[in-house]
Amino acid sequence: MSKEVNIGHSPNHFIVLDAISRGINNIDKISRVAKLSKSEVELIVNDLVFQRLVISNEKRGFLGRKKIELKITETGTSLLDNKKKELQDKVQKMQQYYNNGDKSQLDSFMVSNRAWMPMMLFAGIMDILFFTSMMSLLGLALNPMESSLSDGGTNADNSGNADNTSADSDSNSDSSGVDSQDAGSDGGGFDGGGFDGGGFDGGGFGF
Structure with missing residues (x-):
């Protein structure tokens, strides 16, 4: 990588x-x-x-x-918190589609965001029961990672x-x-040189 x-x-x-x-x-x-x-x-x-x-x-x-x-x-x-907030918004949308029985919107949303399901499960952003119910509604099978996190995520x-x-x-x-070496290790690493806002703005997380 x-x-x-x-x-x-x-x-x-x-x-x-x-x-x-x-x-x-x-x-x-x-x-x-x-x-x-x-x-x-x-x-x-x-x-x-x-x-x-x-x-x-x-x-x-x-x-x-x-x-x-x-x-x-x-x-x-900071980066992790921002991503979690973004994913929480996505989960709320999926729950809305699910509760409304809007399978077409839910299916389309799932296709666009399927790669993030393991992260949602791992971080506890998405409830495992809701995820499995949603997958059942759409007639989709869990991939190996989703299955392992659903079984052992808790x-x-x-x-x-x-x-x-x-x-x-x-x-x-x-x-x-x-x-004190730990403190020394923490200090200089936060100059933000690699994260001046350009690489992680709103557009950087589009799907």
Whole structure:
């Protein structure tokens, strides 16, 4: 995946970004919770770090083992929040079409936005029961990722909480490694040079 990827049009980038925002802070955990391959998560994380949406900190864990911890930046949080608001508006439209029994409008809207369904499910923007009911109404089958998120999506937050507990334990066991370097890593990454408004304006998220 190229570092020139337009993240605004990549649902999987937002899934990974959302996972990191919840404190799921390493590639293995993200892969497990987001239902994405480890290799794809690694590529996505590289993109997110390159565009200053995420910072990557190397720490030493138990017995001096190196570990990478990921943290969302202010720029990343802002971008994620804007995307979630955009997707919430889309879900409201779908619910309106569904409640009105307007299958043609719902089908057309689904075709245009199908790629974002996994992100809506993962982030909890769309209720799983509503999604499966809507798909049934339209006579559409779930793709593998939609199916896995529908089956296990409710466990995503629990997995994140468990991971956070584990991360806290690691941090306590090697507190000497959690030092001012983290603060230094956060500082310069928010100059917004890569996000001056041109790349992520209203038009950048069109479907």
